[in-house]
Amino acid sequence: MDIKKQPLSLESHLAQLYMQSAAERVQSLESKLDLAEQRILLLEQRLNQLKETPPAPGLPDIFDEEAYLVLNAEQLQHSSLSAQEHFAMAAPMSVRWMQTGQKQILLRSDQHLLVVCCLYPTETEQQQKLYQLLLDLQYRYEITVLQLGTAVLDWAEFNRVYVHNVRNHYGEMQYTIQYLKQRYPSLQHSLIFGVAAKNAYWSLALAGLPRTTVFWQDLDAVGSLSTLQEIFFWANAGIAQPSAQPYLTAHFSEKGLETWQFSDWERLKRADWIALLEQSQAQHQQTIEDSRHIRAARLFVSSFFAPDFNEEVDQNQYLEQYLRRWHTGIEPRKPCPGFNPEIYAERNQLPPYCEPLGHYVAQGKPSGPWQQRTIKNASVVVNADAPVALHIHAYYVDMLPQLLQRIECNQLRPDLFISVANQADAHTAKQLLADYAAKVVVRTVPNRGRDIGPFLTEFGPELVKNYRYIGHIHTKQSLHVQERDAVTAWQSFLLEAMLGSEQSGAMLDACVSHMVLQSDCSMVYPDDPKIIGWDANRGFAQLLADKMQLGALPTAFNFPVGTMFWMRDHVLARFVDLGLEWQDYPPEPIGKDGTILHALERLFGVVPLVCNQPYSVAWAIGFSR
Numbered sequence: 001m002d003i004k005k006q007p008l009s010l011e012s013h014l015a016q017l018y019m020q021s022a023a024e025r026v027q028s029l030e031s032k033l034d035l036a037e038q039r040i041l042l043l044e045q046r047l048n049q050l051k052e053t054p055p056a057p058g059l060p061d062i063f064d065e066e067a068y069l070v071l072n073a074e075q076l077q078h079s080s081l082s083a084q085e086h087f088a089m090a091a092p093m094s095v096r097w098m099q100t101g102q103k104q105i106l107l108r109s110d111q112h113l114l115v116v117c118c119l120y121p122t123e124t125e126q127q128q129k130l131y132q133l134l135l136d137l138q139y140r141y142e143i144t145v146l147q148l149g150t151a152v153l154d155w156a157e158f159n160r161v162y163v164h165n166v167r168n169h170y171g172e173m174q175y176t177i178q179y180l181k182q183r184y185p186s187l188q189h190s191l192i193f194g195v196a197a198k199n200a201y202w203s204l205a206l207a208g209l210p211r212t213t214v215f216w217q218d219l220d221a222v223g224s225l226s227t228l229q230e231i232f233f234w235a236n237a238g239i240a241q242p243s244a245q246p247y248l249t250a251h252f253s254e255k256g257l258e259t260w261q262f263s264d265w266e267r268l269k270r271a272d273w274i275a276l277l278e279q280s281q282a283q284h285q286q287t288i289e290d291s292r293h294i295r296a297a298r299l300f301v302s303s304f305f306a307p308d309f310n311e312e313v314d315q316n317q318y319l320e321q322y323l324r325r326w327h328t329g330i331e332p333r334k335p336c337p338g339f340n341p342e343i344y345a346e347r348n349q350l351p352p353y354c355e356p357l358g359h360y361v362a363q364g365k366p367s368g369p370w371q372q373r374t375i376k377n378a379s380v381v382v383n384a385d386a387p388v389a390l391h392i393h394a395y396y397v398d399m400l401p402q403l404l405q406r407i408e409c410n411q412l413r414p415d416l417f418i419s420v421a422n423q424a425d426a427h428t429a430k431q432l433l434a435d436y437a438a439k440v441v442v443r444t445v446p447n448r449g450r451d452i453g454p455f456l457t458e459f460g461p462e463l464v465k466n467y468r469y470i471g472h473i474h475t476k477q478s479l480h481v482q483e484r485d486a487v488t489a490w491q492s493f494l495l496e497a498m499l500g501s502e503q504s505g506a507m508l509d510a511c512v513s514h515m516v517l518q519s520d521c522s523m524v525y526p527d528d529p530k531i532i533g534w535d536a537n538r539g540f541a542q543l544l545a546d547k548m549q550l551g552a553l554p555t556a557f558n559f560p561v562g563t564m565f566w567m568r569d570h571v572l573a574r575f576v577d578l579g580l581e582w583q584d585y586p587p588e589p590i591g592k593d594g595t596i597l598h599a600l601e602r603l604f605g606v607v608p609l610v611c612n613q614p615y616s617v618a619w620a621i622g623f624s625r
Helices: 010-052 065-071 073-077 083-094 124-137 170-183 200-206 225-234 242-251 270-297 315-328 341-347 356-362 397-407 423-432 452-458 460-466 484-498 507-517 538-547 569-576 596-610
Strands: 096-100 103-107 112-117 142-147 161-165 187-193 212-215 237-240 260-262 373-375 388-393 415-420 440-444 469-474 523-526 565-568 616-618
Touching: 112 124, 112 200, 124 142, 124 270, 142 170, 170 200, 187 200, 187 270, 200 225, 212 225, 212 270, 225 242, 225 315, 237 242, 237 270, 242 260, 270 315, 270 356, 341 356, 373 507, 388 397, 388 452, 388 460, 397 423, 415 423, 415 452, 423 440, 452 460, 452 596, 460 569, 469 484, 469 507, 469 569, 484 507, 484 523, 507 523, 507 565, 507 616, 523 596, 538 596, 565 569, 569 596
Parallel strands: 112 142, 112 187, 142 161, 187 212, 212 237, 237 260, 373 616, 388 415, 388 469, 415 440, 523 616
Antiparallel strands: 096 103, 469 565, 523 565
């Protein structure tokens, strides 16, 4: 009788699956145990091998104690071990070696140095100096040399120096440096030798590398001032002959000079070179950090900063130029209208290496006298609540039609007070202004005091008595400036901000309306992008300041560069009360600096600052100088 196989119950089926799974797990654990036993055996064998291994070698055949102390300063600072003892202990773990013949040399190759030199066959002394320096520096750096000149150099003694012969051509050099930056991620430093290698600076800047200069020439051997400025401007740090120190002192700020050493460079020890390169890199990193803060805040205005602004150019290049100008002190400029970096640095006692705008952003944009309200257009125009006058010193009377055309772009017609040099010019001015829709006064004045004498001595008392808002402009020519295009740009920059035009709009209306609406605004003037100080005028200014009871004069300040502005009557009264007579002004011709007129120009801006009277600045968008 066939007995049918009974199907398993659910409980029996689950029990069977569990037993099968348990057996598989046991088998897996046994396999892992076998592997572990094998690994233990291998480790025991390796341990026995290590016990039988002879101790690590002691000092190499050449041991440079000075280099080792520099490289391991942090570890040795709190150690009782000598350099040799520390080396013997650390060598098996951390030291990298280089074989030179039968000798071992200690190297640190986690940093790469790019050396740019332009040597010619006649410069044998410089060749030998460069050889000796690089032989010394290869203890610390992996080195790539870009040789731009025609000298045939022998690099047989070098084992970790890679040489590229490159034409002294901007495009080829830029391509080569970008290639090297990608090939060597550890490329962190660059050394540039000689005037002829000047094309390398901008290429290195574009590659984001710090730039350390070795300037071995005498200044008399360099014919071009622009070449010198380019070299010194783009170097993060450098060393130059002592003969270069007077030149650099005259052109650099105090903070810029701190990055330079003046001595014969072959006297420097390896530690000095390492310190110089590290200083250069530190300043470069600070520049990167400042740039990051400024870009994030979107405060930098390229079209204000750059007189040669081109919207098709990478705008980061203008920011890089601003930072270099600040760090060197070579022709520093403001980064944007309404912010004076020197006032910020002085009031906040910033160290020389600290760039003010980046610090200002990092600190949360604190308020202070470094900020000024900025008028950029005539978006708000109101009727004047008091009489308005405008003084025009028309020494060049042929410019009057242009000025009238600018005034006519505005709704307001201020009373005009015109000073001219002679009766013929007075007749011309009256004819031109015959149809003007407000009061016109034309007077002939002595040729003393430039535009300031007629403003203060001839018209000042009358203006203070009868008007609340008073403007001052003149037919600027600056004949002492040889670059006439620069004068034209400066003239346009000032007049666009003070009067306006079809392009910039009704800026006269904007300035007066701003003073009406902002009752505390003592003065409005163009915010010059250049940072200009006392120059040779502080002595005259202090004499006048004492008479005006202003007290100590500040080092950093704003002022209407070019002497065009709008001001309230009470500010003008401070200057009229000086009681200046025509003989107080120097006779023509006068110098371009160091006179009472240049001192007064600066005091126009200093008086509101030291008296804590708010003032504003104007900028016609699209104009710079």
